[in-house]
Amino acid sequence: MMAPSGRLLCAAMASAVLVCLTATARGGRVLWSGALTHDSASLRVSCTTDNQAVLVSTNADLSDAVAAFPQAKAGVVGVHVTGLEPDTTYYFGVNGLDEAAPGRFRTVAVPAGQPLSYRVAFASCAFTGAESPVFGEIVDHDPLFFMHMGDLHYLNIESDSVEEREASYAAVFASESQSRWLRAFPFVYMWDDHDFGPNNADGTFYGSAVARFAYQKFVPHYPLAETGDTVAPYHAFTVGRVRYIVTDLRSVSNMPDSSNSTLGWAQREWLLREFAAHADYALMVWVSTKPWMGEEDPGSDKWAGYAEERRFLANAMKALGVDNLVVLAGDAHLIGVDLGMHTDFADGGGAGFPIFHAAPLAQYGSVKDTGPFSEGCFGYRFFNTGQYGVMDVVDDGGEEVCVKWTAYRQGLETLTTVRFCTPTMKVGLPQDGDADICSMPFFPPWATFVVVLICLIGIGGPLWLGWRAVARR
Template sequence: MTFYLLLSVCMTFLSVSSQELEDFCQPSDVLWLWTGALTSRSISFKFGLREGYTCADSDFILYAFPELLEGEKAHSAIATCRGVDGGEEGYGEKRSASSFEIPNVKECNLLNLPHSDRKYRYELTLLRSGETIRSGSFTTPKTEGSSFDYRVAFGSCADELSDPKVFEQIKKEHALLFIHTGDLHYHNLAVNDVAAFRDGYDSILTSPAGKAMLEMDVPFAYMWDDHDFGPDNSDSTAPGRNASVQVYREFVPHYPLVGGRSRTNTIHQAFTIGRVRYILTDLRSARTPNTAPAAPTKTVLGKKQKAWFKSELVRATSDPDIRLIIWVNTMPWLDNERKWGHFVHEQQELVNFIKANGLNKWVPIVIMSGDAHMLAVDDGSHSPGNLITLHAAALGRPGSIKGGPYSHGAFPGPGQYAVMDVTDEGGKNGRVCLYYRGMNIYKGMLVEFNTCHPERTPALTPYYPPPIPVRIMLRMFKKAKRYTGVAAFVIAAVIVFLVYRSKRLRPVDTKKHS
């Protein structure tokens, strides 16, 4: 009798212990980990948890172990983890019910790393059991304003169905930083529902393509474009505008948002690596609709962000520790029909400002763009303001060409990204040079450009866009589901006639292609 009583007690204890164990936070509760906001002494981590998780902030701890130099003793940096900040309610903001719900996201910020210019191994750990949930590595740059060489990769435009191989290839480039220039996903959300935007991030980050993207093991700087901000060609009137801002703040390991905590602000940000100032502008959340009449008040940037952008250009140019400015401008700068072509007054305002303040001379301004599903380069010879323009897309979407002309050509297609080697000549007046390579995972390098030595990368196949009517018809043809009979023949005949007529009106150049 005593034996059976003891056995019953033991079984009850084991059952209770097993149930308690299941109630504890488990490694499987963590779905993804995203790194970003890299500086010489800091980096941010955000990670997503499954629905119904039982994890508390105190369940996690993050360690960073630097590679040791000869004679150094083992040491590490430690960060505790906490809930994320979705910003504060703006004046007149209409909130969805889900905006009050706590997101399934935590963040851990390493803010006082012991070394710059050092490789670290990190481990996200369950404090109770000591189990490592995620691990990887990152390298801190030299102190801001210091001269050193490094590599950046960038690209845009992918979705859950994209080929993961493009991210596997980018990982092999061993970049210090990856800059994502928009269209992280294509959910095209036109609803004021925070839950829908959270699902959008979770969907891409847990997909095969998203997992491969995070497994590149490189910190991000990310600025949205239209499809990940809202619907196609979205602007400040998008129904989910503030919901999108809230979820960006929650999910993305971003640099400080200088516009403030209000969700009615834009998400513009800037940072410095070496002697390069990176300026990321938000071209969606303060944008006037494309269809609004042309007027000086029609804006991409919005009044507040535009004033900040201008001051950033002036401040960076006058800073003796900055020798190059990279403007992350997510849509084509060269486009007389769409994109910046919808905002010719504001574009000219910026060009006039650059000229009036003597900018883009001793400290060059280089544009980094996405949106158009192509690799493309313009050396400044066709660009408003003579700004060098570097495009890289599409990571995973079908190819397309937008804008132009492009001095070094335009190459549409999926599986594309860019590698940019940053080389600093050193010294007070030494230049910071960029060597851009536009890569296709199936075809290799398609285009290259050296900002300091353009003679080494001459223009071989310039691209000139067809006339605007032809572009419109080509887009109509592409979007149409099918053409039959006479209608197809008539449209094709009109396109051929317009192309033929445009070629007769333009001098022949055997190097041009379109």
């Protein structure tokens, strides 16, 4: 009779080892920046009462503000600040509220199109309101901006309520560690499924228009490719001589007029125009919120489920002569880096590009049948691991731009580092589906030992006591 309780004890104690502590959705104050240029930035700030003002200052206590934006009503307000000095640190917040912990951004040192070396951090996927040291570690890298590639939260909203959308952003800011991280530098954010709608949500989700409206209201962002209050939020922008292309693979996916497309016809034509302009930039960075690699898998929620569209894009890259593309990707809860050996889906080859999957910030691991990766893959299936990427762009004005990618795990553990320069494209290996996908252990070695030890104690202890009780009879 003791053994079952021992097994329950093992399960309970193992669960305690793996538990992810998250903040409740009690709501925090929205305070973040984006759309950074050499002389401007976009802000989203929560005013708690009527007749407050959003201040922008070069002083951390918000004194001697260089700009003030009075707000008549309480709520989240959007402010676009212009006329700023290049390469200058600014602080922002609400008078009387944020002097001790304001938001912060540093303007780009040069106008778009000029050579610039700088750092970007990026990742995706964190439990709603998760508290973790990994967010502070990312702040310590001091990137110019952070690229968030989806699943900012896991609320899986199924309604068409703007208020629920606002509460979802507030739930993220309720985390002290995430709030500090979100205030520390500008963000470029594109949703994935769990922060757009329910699991695997696409453009047929009835709350799509409200989600798009809420994105524009609560997220600081660069100008979108389309105009209107409820348009899909895909967009592109330039920092230095690098073009960033941010695609929305949710709110226009599988629409009636573009079935079997995760981009939708309008966004796909826009993406092709961006690819066609590749010679205007030293480097192009495509942000994809779905895994690119993997054997054709119709109906799956990744690029392998849209294999024809993937092949079409790869052939277009090849035909257009794109030779300076890299891809940052999320969704799959792993670190995986490939230098173009396994990303080439063009007919006859010739469209293999470097790709960096970066996740999870604060979630359990998953593979999603993606890979393999030439530089390895990293993660744990049943352990909440903080993982992210850092990209250093090195541009001295010459013909080539060089990139250093570093993958980190919480604790500043370096998982892999690669360096390469333009041109980036190559003829990859034939993608015949026979290659192994990423393999991922259940736990880190130390946690495996702890779980086994707990199980031995939980099961062996009661059995020992039961044996002794029988032996005494």
